[in-house]
Amino acid sequence: MILRLGTRKSKLALTQSNWVKQEIEKRFPDVQVELVKVTTKGDKILDVPLAKVGGKGLFVKEIEEALLDGRIDFAVHSLKDVPTELPQGLEVSVFPEREDPRDALIARDGKGLMELPPGAKVGTSSLRRMAQLRAVRPDLVIESLRGNLDTRLNKLDEGHFDAIILAAAGLKRMGLSGRITEIISPEVLLPAIGQGALGIEFRSEDHETRRILSSLSHEETTIRVRAERAFLARLEGGCQVPIGAYATIEGNELTLEGLIGDEDGKKILRMKKMGSVDDPEFIGDELGKEMLDAGGKEILEAVYEGK
Missing domain, CATH: 3.40.190.10 (Periplasmic binding protein-like II)
Known part of the structure; x- marks a missing residue:
């Protein structure tokens, strides 16, 4: 069986994708993974700050198009580049063990x-x-x-x-x-949402690919990034606005810290929320709501107006 893996062409993207390829082929000797390189909008526009390019999904859109039209079977992304809103029929639900998020x-x-x-x-x-x-x-x-x-x-x-x-x-x-x-330290620079984690995207209806990819899933990483991405979804932010979130787990307790700031660093709002590891989305969503109500909404509106 051959699975086609869509990836950006950068050395880092290829390193990450080759790691996934090796892990799959190690676990499933009858599966061969082929890398398909895709150039994204974010890779083409290098002379303009990302925030000025605008839009979400600058590093994933063309790869998602390849998934939807069947040119590839799955994709490996740096999770911090992946918007929370995905095209219909696609999902990012497999997260291998996270590297250092700082x-x-x-x-x-x-x-x-x-x-x-x-x-x-x-x-x-x-x-x-x-x-x-x-x-x-x-x-x-x-x-x-x-x-x-x-x-x-x-x-x-x-x-x-x-x-x-x-x-x-x-x-x-x-x-x-x-x-x-x-x-x-995250006390000084709170990381980006999903930083250090890989997100593997595939077609929801493709059950065989899902079965194979699920073997790479890491439970603690999955809980942490689900909380962080729920926070991002509530803020409706992309990776081009000054927001961050970082989840940690101790025992059965998840702590999520969120940040909303302005580009000048004059207004920085940081808040935390704790709860059960069993409901990471609830913690992320609630923290997002609380921070928007505590002044985050005004900060983000000013950031968007300034673009």
Whole structure:
């Protein structure tokens, strides 16, 4: 049996997809997984900040079209790129074990975030990171940095930036842990929703593919990302607005922390909600409602108006 796996062409996307391919073929010797590379809108537009490109699903839409018309059987995404609203007939419900969800600082001189000199230039493509960085280090110069992992690291090495911030998960998956100067605590930079997790998307009616993919599912990761994505769904946000959420589990208790901010870092709203691991969507949805009522709605409206 051959399964066609849709993936972006970046080194990180291919590394993630090849890992899934190997895991499936290891578990099901009669299954052969073929990689099908797809170029997305987000991959084509590299000279504009993501927030200015607009729309949700910049890195998944073309892959979903390939799923819907049968060119591929399933897709592997970085979950933080996947909107909560999916095309009819598709689902993202298999989540392998999560890699490190935190952000990582890579600095040319080896200094940590709080040690960078005033006026140091820091690059990131994320409004969520920009907002939180400006809140804790308003003296830094935060600039947009697009491109794949290699491109961003090269721009740092060439001296365009004093430091850059990337997801720790991508660096670790690419064998680049040695480049990390500092792993930043979620207390300082609350991670993106689903950061560090993979989301596997497939056609809901394709029961055989579902059966095979389900073998990769990781229970704790699934509970955590379900809570985070329910929070995102309540906020109706995409990955191009300054919001974040991070779920942790201790025993049977799930704690979800959410963040809504403005790009300048002048307004940052952070709240927590706890509850049973048995109902992650309820916790995410309730936290979203409470934060919108506590001033988050006004912050988000101002962010959308400014685009």
